[in-house]
Amino acid sequence: MRDHAVYPEILSQDLLEWYDRHARQMPWRVGPEARAAGVRPDPYRIWLSEVMLQQTTVAAVKDYFERFTRRWPTVSDLAAAADADVMAEWAGLGYYARARNLLKCARVVADDLSGVFPDTYEGLIALPGIGPYTAAAISAIAFDRPETVLDGNVERVMARLHDEHAPLPGVKPVLKDHAAHLTPALRPGDYAQAVMDLGATICTPKSPACGICPWRTPCRARLNGTAAELPKKTPKKPKPxxxxxxxxxxxxxxxxxxxxxxxxxxxxxxxxxxxxxxxxxxxxxxxxxxxxxxxxxxxxxxxxxxxxxxxxxxxxxxxxxxxxxxxxxxxxxxxxxxxxxxxxxxxxxxxxx
The missing domain is CATH 3.90.79.10 (Nucleoside Triphosphate Pyrophosphohydrolase)
Incomplete structure (x- = not known):
């Protein structure tokens, strides 16, 4: 067996080969075949999808994304929209501070950056409403930069792959180090989407489909029989x-x-x-x-x-x-x-x- 700590590039390649066959189709995504043919993602669509996906599921976001992009097809169109119209379109998606920050960010990009999103993590994280995860995701997916993307799906995959039993959120830095070690210089945008797809479709919170996972052989939690109990989480206080x-x-x-x-x-x-x-x-x-x-x-x-x-x-x-x-x-x-x-x-x- 090849040790993933020694051969991270093997794991990354295995995952990319799996993604080439099984990538989910999403309205904001440029699939691996189109990307290989030279089609580049639209940073506006990637940014909009990532903001919408915060604290929300892909299934819940799709219709909202399609309505937004029909009504406001560019970041300049969104920047020019009335606040009330945007808030009304956002209604039901929740976490409404995201919609307010969406408008602030669109107006900065449209007014101060001539409608062009920065193509680096540092430039993106300086924009309103863009935090570390979102900046890394946009930088990787839209601009193919080798940034480490760590969402809930990736945390779960890394915890199981390395059989990490320390609880979240304290173990996040460790999981990010594991994720960074596997992020390839080649096709980092596809890789970022691949590892998120892996968590969403195979390495699921309950009943992970370990038998068809491209990382089943090196996965330490599968070998130790602990996959179903990971990642562990610090108990939450009851909600008032x-x-x-x-x-x-x-x-x-x-x-x-x-x-x-x-x-x-x-x-x-x-x-x-x-x-x-x-x-x-x-x-x-x-x-x-x-x-x-x-x-x-x-x-x-x-x-x-x-x-x-x-x-x-x-x-x-x-x-x-x-x-x-x-x-x-x-x-x-x-x-x-x-x-x-x-x-x-x-x-x-x-x-x-």
Whole structure:
């Protein structure tokens, strides 16, 4: 058996040969055959996909990506878009700070860099909303630079390949060293996508398909029978539960009272229903005095750091109502439930149970 610590180039080549046969098709990806024929990835599409994929799955992102690129086919088109339009298209994808940073980054690239993305890790990481992983991924995939890409899939592959039992997140530097050791100078962009595909399709969190893995022979966890238990993770603290109220109101013409949330914080910049603060013991805070009706049902939603339970109230908007800061009247024919963030759409859906 060849030791992967001595022959990393053998492992890299084995994986690239597997990728040439089994690469997933994605709307932002230039496949290995097209890449070998000289087709270069569009850095804008790679950047957009990587930002969308943060904390999200490929399946969830595909439709959003295709809608975005139809509506805004270049970074300059996106930079010129209205904030509200971009936030509405992003609705439902979650982690809304990504959408705000998406616009900031697009405008820097369009205005300060003539619409051209930097082709180095250092240049990319200086842009708004681009962190170490994203800078490495864009640099490798879009520009074929030998940067080390380490996402959750790659962490799992490296932990199993080397049978690392120290828990995440503390073991990340060790796993990155292992990943760097295997990153080839030749075809690093294809390799980065190959190792992520390996984790997503074969070296999966549960029931890894070790029998068809191109790295089954050198994989130490497979040899030791520990693959299914890796990577280990430091136990998370239980998520707290917060509570709140939302207030859904419309006038006699069917127009809706809505509120745009502050740019900073959860759901920043998103349009939703007026509501109370979210905490352990929220205070009712209706946007106007009325006979508010309790819908008798709750909205339950989970964010990264807490669970949320919302009570839903409904009333008719009084004639001559004066808007407060941040509030808007959305005309009935302009209202699209799909533009709402998921937690707000859940409240709307209760009206039609």
């Amino acid at each position: 539960t917060r509570h709140g109220f939302v207030y859904i109101a419309r006038n006699h013409e069917g127009d809706w009272l809505m509120e745009r949330r502050p740019d900073k914080g959860l759901l920043g910049g998103m349009l939703g229903w007026p509501g109370s603060d979210w905490n352990e013991a929220p205070t009712e805070a209706p946007p106007f005095e009325a006979n508010w009706q309790d819908l008798g049902a709750e909205v339950r939603h989970t964010f990264t750091h807490f669970h949320l339970i919302l009570q839903v109230r409904m009333a008719e908007l009084p004639a001559g109502f004066n808007l407060s800061d941040g509030q808007e009247i959305i005309k009935r024919h302009d209202f699209r439930p799909s533009d709402l963030p998921t937690v707000m759409r859940k409240a709307f859906d209760l009206l039609h149970r």
